[in-house]
Amino acid sequence: MSEIQRPGALYQQVAAAIREAILAGEFPPDSLVPSEAQLMARYGVSRPTVRNAIAALRSEGLIDVRHGKGSFVRSSGQPALTLERRITRTTEGTFVMPGGDVWDEAEEPAAYRTRTTKDTGRLLQLGAEEALFGCDRLLIDPGSGTRAMHRTLIPFTTAEAIPTLAEEPSTHLAAIYGLLTQDGQKLTWSETVRARMPLPDERTTLRLPDAIPVLHLARVTHGTDGRPLILEELRTGADRAELAYRITADKQPARRARA
Amino acid sequence: MSEIQRPGALYQQVAAAIREAILAGEFPPDSLVPSEAQLMARYGVSRPTVRNAIAALRSEGLIDVRHGKGSFVRSSGQPALTLERRITRTTEGTFVMPGGDVWDEAEEPAAYRTRTTKDTGRLLQLGAEEALFGCDRLLIDPGSGTRAMHRTLIPFTTAEAIPTLAEEPSTHLAAIYGLLTQDGQKLTWSETVRARMPLPDERTTLRLPDAIPVLHLARVTHGTDGRPLILEELRTGADRAELAYRITADKQPARRARA
DNA sequence: TATCATTTGTTCGTATGTATC
DNA sequence: CGATACATACGAACAAATGAT
Numbered sequence: 001m002s003e004i005q006r007p008g009a010l011y012q013q014v015a016a017a018i019r020e021a022i023l024a025g026e027f028p029p030d031s032l033v034p035s036e037a038q039l040m041a042r043y044g045v046s047r048p049t050v051r052n053a054i055a056a057l058r059s060e061g062l063i064d065v066r067h068g069k070g071s072f073v074r075s076s077g078q079p080a081l082t083l084e085r086r087i088t089r090t091t092e093g094t095f096v097m098p099g100g101d102v103w104d105e106a107e108e109p110a111a112y113r114t115r116t117t118k119d120t121g122r123l124l125q126l127g128a129e130e131a132l133f134g135c136d137r138l139l140i141d142p143g144s145g146t147r148a149m150h151r152t153l154i155p156f157t158t159a160e161a162i163p164t165l166a167e168e169p170s171t172h173l174a175a176i177y178g179l180l181t182q183d184g185q186k187l188t189w190s191e192t193v194r195a196r197m198p199l200p201d202e203r204t205t206l207r208l209p210d211a212i213p214v215l216h217l218a219r220v221t222h223g224t225d226g227r228p229l230i231l232e233e234l235r236t237g238a239d240r241a242e243l244a245y246r247i248t249a250d251k252q253p254a255r256r257a258r259a
Numbered sequence: 260m261s262e263i264q265r266p267g268a269l270y271q272q273v274a275a276a277i278r279e280a281i282l283a284g285e286f287p288p289d290s291l292v293p294s295e296a297q298l299m300a301r302y303g304v305s306r307p308t309v310r311n312a313i314a315a316l317r318s319e320g321l322i323d324v325r326h327g328k329g330s331f332v333r334s335s336g337q338p339a340l341t342l343e344r345r346i347t348r349t350t351e352g353t354f355v356m357p358g359g360d361v362w363d364e365a366e367e368p369a370a371y372r373t374r375t376t377k378d379t380g381r382l383l384q385l386g387a388e389e390a391l392f393g394c395d396r397l398l399i400d401p402g403s404g405t406r407a408m409h410r411t412l413i414p415f416t417t418a419e420a421i422p423t424l425a426e427e428p429s430t431h432l433a434a435i436y437g438l439l440t441q442d443g444q445k446l447t448w449s450e451t452v453r454a455r456m457p458l459p460d461e462r463t464t465l466r467l468p469d470a471i472p473v474l475h476l477a478r479v480t481h482g483t484d485g486r487p488l489i490l491e492e493l494r495t496g497a498d499r500a501e502l503a504y505r506i507t508a509d510k511q512p513a514r515r516a517r518a
Numbered sequence: 519t520a521t522c523a524t525t526t527g528t529t530c531g532t533a534t535g536t537a538t539c
Numbered sequence: 540c541g542a543t544a545c546a547t548a549c550g551a552a553c554a555a556a557t558g559a560t
Contacts (some may be wrong), residue, residue, distance in 0.1 A: 267549090268546075268547060269547075269548070270547075270548085274558065302544080304548085304549095305548065305549050305550070306549090306550085306551095307547085307549070307550085308549080309550060310549080311547080324554050325556085325557090326555070327555075327556030327557035327558080328557060328558085409542080486544090
């Protein structure tokens with residue numbers, strides 16, 4: 001046994017020892033970490049202590065434990081998917097987005113009516129409890145198997161201007177952008193991104209392993225006057241997807257962001 | 260006691276019961292959840308079972324446990340900070356970034372020399388083990404107290420073109436952008452975003468509570484020919500910060516992203 | 519300041535269930 | 540079927556943080 005000493009609780013010392021062994025390459029990615037029984041012997045501690053250490057490494061995302069098999073070092077490779085947040089307008093006036101034609105739909109889009117929440121109301125610059133059309137999709141990237149939850153929220157005021165929208169809230173976004181442009185809108189978009197741990201139902205739907213956060217994107221489509229027309233949300237596991245976008249320098253004189 | 264039954268393990272039933280009580284508003288945000296002893300009595304289970312249930316809710320980010328005090332329902336409010344990923348060029352040729360003048364530096368910038376890793380090499384389009392200038396900063400937003408780790412990586416080839424860079428690797432980014440522009444470069448930027456659970460040292464440095472992911476941004480500055488000149492990385496807790504950026508439609512004919 | 523009750527943290531022990539091979 | 544490995548559940552004791560007395 002390695003006779004650990006240093007900091008804090010026993011299980012943390014064990015966790016630190018295993019963590020260092022992993023980062024030092026003693027246990028390479030995808031390899032099996034010693035079993036609980038072996039760790040008990042190696043460090044001369046009880047089973048609860050070993051399990052506590054394992055739990056700590058799990059919550060760090062360093063290992064992945066499979067019932068009946070053992071603990072595997074998680075391979076921290078590049079994400080399989082890069083979500084390019086880019087929009088291209090073709091010469092014919094239609095819109096194309098990278099990834100827009102890559103996703104499969106795992107099930108039929110579910111269209112419904114709902115109301116703004118505090119979050120969605122803020123993004124759409126509406127009050128709470130305003131009426132909306134909604135459409136949810138479960139998307140799957142056929143190449144990597146990555147899953148994503150997509151939601152489109154259309155305020156009544158936007159839908160009124162485009163009759164097709166109210167009739168077919170499940171229309172694809174590129175097509176909606178085209179309809180809005182035909183309606184005379186000059187579109188711009190803004191996105192906000194957050195990350196958080198998934199709720200249990202999101203973990204199930206997205207098939208997320210332990211300790212994998214959810215990337216939560218919200219895209220707002222703005223019309224000519226800058227007012228929000230549509231809100232899209234995309235949620236996907238942060239283990240296999242990364243975001244990418246481009247920035248160009250504004251040429252307006254600098255505005256101060258400070259209050 | 261509430262005599263739970265439904266799904267799977269006992270501790271998961273207890274966790275589900277508490278979760279539902281929280282989401283139903285029985286325990287409002289920032290309020291104290293019943294103590295372990297009370298939960299043992301309420302559900303008629305042992306302390307290890309209660310602790311297991313509590314641990315599950317912790318890892319979901321739903322509650323926050325403080326030694327000697329109890330478990331608090333985490334308030335899921337808006338992030339205190341929005342990182343606007345925008346760059347403005349003034350008429351005098353200098354650059355201004357929202358937030359660029361907001362951060363405090365918690366300590367002296369640490370400049371050093373290092374080499375590309377697989378990750379940084381990929382972003383800079385360099386091989387592995389290429390020499391770099393580096394500069395690390397610990398930033399604090401004085402308004403919210405939010406911490407962020409910032410890193411600037413400058414390849415030797417870029418530094419050679421601008422003597423000031425090699426002498427003063429700790430120069431602020433807005434100033435570096437200005438120097439590169441004076442050198443005749445027409446700058447563009449691209450960013451990639453990932454989220455993951457923090458390593459122990461990141462948790463300490465960023466003062467992150469349980470179950471809070473890290474947002475990991477990488478910004479690459481491109482020169483006139485599109486080649487990468489500089490890499491910046493920013494890491495911050497996803498509990499108090501969100502990202503925001505804008506998208507405008509390209510006008511080039513659509514490129515297919517599919518392989 | 520010191521003590522105490524409350525509450526969570528850590529560690530041991532033990533037994534049994536379930537998944538994998 | 541058996542061996543191995545992780546999952547669940549109970550019990551018990553002491554340590555450490557917190558807040559009130």
